Amino acid sequence: MDSNQILDEIRDINLSYMLLAKQMLREDRVSAMYRLGINQDIADILEQLTSAQLIKMAASNMLLCRFRFDDRLIAEMLSTDSRDQSVAKSHASILMAGKSAEAVV
Amino acid sequence: MRNKSIITEAKQIQLATELISLGARLQVLEMNTNLSRERLVKLYKEIRGVSPPKGMLPYSEDWFMSWQPNMHSSLFINIYNYVVANTGVNGIDALIKSYCLYMEHIKVNELDKVLSLTRAWTLIRFIDSGVLCIAPCVSCRGKFVVHSLEIHSNHVCGLCNIPSRAGKTKKAAMLAAIH
Numbered sequence: 001m002d003s004n005q006i007l008d009e010i011r012d013i014n015l016s017y018m019l020l021a022k023q024m025l026r027e028d029r030v031s032a033m034y035r036l037g038i039n040q041d042i043a044d045i046l047e048q049l050t051s052a053q054l055i056k057m058a059a060s061n062m063l064l065c066r067f068r069f070d071d072r073l074i075a076e077m078l079s080t081d082s083r084d085q086s087v088a089k090s091h092a093s094i095l096m097a098g099k100s101a102e103a104v105v
Numbered sequence: 106m107r108n109k110s111i112i113t114e115a116k117q118i119q120l121a122t123e124l125i126s127l128g129a130r131l132q133v134l135e136m137n138t139n140l141s142r143e144r145l146v147k148l149y150k151e152i153r154g155v156s157p158p159k160g161m162l163p164y165s166e167d168w169f170m171s172w173q174p175n176m177h178s179s180l181f182i183n184i185y186n187y188v189v190a191n192t193g194v195n196g197i198d199a200l201i202k203s204y205c206l207y208m209e210h211i212k213v214n215e216l217d218k219v220l221s222l223t224r225a226w227t228l229i230r231f232i233d234s235g236v237l238c239i240a241p242c243v244s245c246r247g248k249f250v251v252h253s254l255e256i257h258s259n260h261v262c263g264l265c266n267i268p269s270r271a272g273k274t275k276k277a278a279m280l281a282a283i284h
Contacts, residue, residue: 030192030202034184039191073245084272086214090176091264093210095247097183101191 007061014058017065021046022054037068039101068096114140118148123201125149127222131157137197162223166236169228169250172263172271177219178228179249179262181207182239185229186248200226217276 001009024032025047033043049057057064069075069092077092117138124134125148134145149157169178185203189195194202204225211218220228228250231237239248240257244265251257263271 030188030194030199031206033192034187034203034206040193086216087176087264087267087272089214090180090210090216091245091247094176094180094183094249094264095245097180097187098248101187 010061010063011058014060014064015054018046018049018054018058022049033101034097037096037099037102039103041104042102045104068099071095120197121145121148122152124197124222125152127201127204129226130162130223132162133223133226162227164227166231166252168224169231169237170252172268173219173274174224175250175263177207177216178224179247180210181220181225182228182232182250183248185225186239200229 021032021036024035025043029043033039036043038046069078074092074095077088077095080088117140121134121138121140124137131142131145131149134140134149135142138145140148146157168174181203184206185199188199188203188206192199192202200222204222207220207225208218210216228237232239232250235253237250238253238257240251240260241248242260242262242265244261247262247264249260249262251260
């Protein structure tokens with residue numbers, strides 16, 4: 001994959017991510033905030049973005065979303081194929097739900 | 106207490122309907138709405154097609170301590186606390202939202218529904234009244250439901266230290282025999 005292609009892919013993912021986030025917030029604000037791991041301030045910012053702003057923001061060489069398993073343990077739980085997958089997934093969900101939301105400073 | 110406003114009453118009926126369809130018992134409805142008992146019974150029959158179950162609510166706080174219930178209730182309380190802290194929703198609305206999110210987790214991971222809405226409501230009341238509380242696990246740093254009177258400084262959760270008989274219920278054995 002050459003770098004132009006990577007940039008195109010990044011732009012596509014940025015755009016789909018933000019469109020999905022906006023749609024989720026429109027349909028069910030509370031659940032969307034839990035699923036996205038964001039607080040009210042970020043939800044407000046996302047909701048107020050216009051389409052033109054979205055396109056401008058998406059055209060970047062950096063991804064706008066990032067990994068949520070900022071913890072070796074969660075990454076292991078989600079990826080390893082243990083005997084009881086559902087228990088590991090529940091454990092990971094407990095840890096992820098217990099983390100504080102992304103917030104603007 | 107009688108409702109004067111029709112709009113308020115409509116909202117209360119809406120709330121009661123939502124709670125009943127999620128499986129709430131009559132006592133939960135009585136505590137969270139101003140509707141009369143007769144109306145609630147009528148509403149319950151209309152939605153579920155049967156009379157509401159009689160008798161006391163499950164009241165044991167020890168239930169939340171056994172392995173599987175503890176996993177489910179800890180997940181629920183983490184979702185609930187997230188919702189209350191970050192989304193600006195609280196009280197019974199937060200309970201409904203977080204219970205729906207908990208049910209979604211159950212569906213996605215094909216688990217059994219262990220925590221009923223009434224149990225979830227009881228759990229929040231136990232935590233508010235200080236019978237149960239949330240303590241971090243020293244191994245995974247996750248937050249888990251524990252007895253308030255126990256010592257939590259060295260708490261290791263049931264998921265980091267899975268007991269040998271965990272999840273080995275009669276039902277699980279029967280399912281294994283079928284496959």
